[in-house]
Amino acid sequence: MEEARRFFDDTGECVFCRMIHDEMNIGERVVAANEHFVAFVLYAASSPFHAWILPRRHFSSFRVISDEEISSLAAIVRDVLRRIFYGLNDPAYNLVVRTSPVKELGSVYFHAYMAVIPRLSRHAGFELGSGVSINPTIPEACAAFLRDVIIP
Numbered sequence: 048m049e050e051a052r053r054f055f056d057d058t059g060e061c062v063f064c065r066m067i068h069d070e071m072n073i074g075e076r077v078v079a080a081n082e083h084f085v086a087f088v089l090y091a092a093s094s095p096f097h098a099w100i101l102p103r104r105h106f107s108s109f110r111v112i113s114d115e116e117i118s119s120l121a122a123i124v125r126d127v128l129r130r131i132f133y134g135l136n137d138p139a140y141n142l143v144v145r146t147s148p149v150k151e152l153g154s155v156y157f158h159a160y161m162a163v164i165p166r167l168s169r170h171a172g173f174e175l176g177s178g179v180s181i182n183p184t185i186p187e188a189c190a191a192f193l194r195d196v197i198i199p
C-alpha cells in the first residue's frame with residue numbers, strides 16, 4: 048500500500064489501473080478477461096504462474112462490488128483455476144484476497160484484487176538465505192500456456 052500511495056503521489060494515477068491498462072494493451076501476460084475483470088501473470092512474478100485478477104473498475108475494497116461484478120469475478124476465478132487444474136495437473140495453490148482496510152474504503156491509490164499462486168516450486172537454500180525468490184519461468188510463456196489450455 049505504501050508503494051501504491053507513492054505511485055499515486057508521483058503520477059496522480061492508481062498503479063493497479065495503470066497495470067490493467069498496460070497489460071491489456073500488451074496482451075502477452077493476459078490469461079483471461081471478461082466484462083468486469085482481467086487476469087494476468089505478473090511481469091515480475093515471484094513464482095511460476097503467479098497471477099492477479101483485478102476489477103476493471105477502480106475500487107479499493109470488495110465491500111463495494113456490485114452483484115453483476117460478483118458474477119463476473121466468479122466466472123474469471125473459475126476460468127483461471129480450471130486452466131491451472133487442467134494445464135498444471137491439479138497443483139496446490141493459494142487464492143489471496145487483497146482488499147483495503149476499512150479505514151481506506153474510498154482509497155484512490157489502492158485497488159482490490161485477488162492473487163492466484165500455484166505451488167509448483169519450493170524455496171531452497173538461496174531463497175531461504177537471501178529472502179529473494181527465484182522464478183525459473185518466463186511470465187509471458189506461463190500466460191500463453193494457460194491461455195492455450197483446453198478445458199473439457
Ligand SMILES: [Zn+2]
Nearest residue numbers: 061064105158
Ligand atoms: Zn485502480
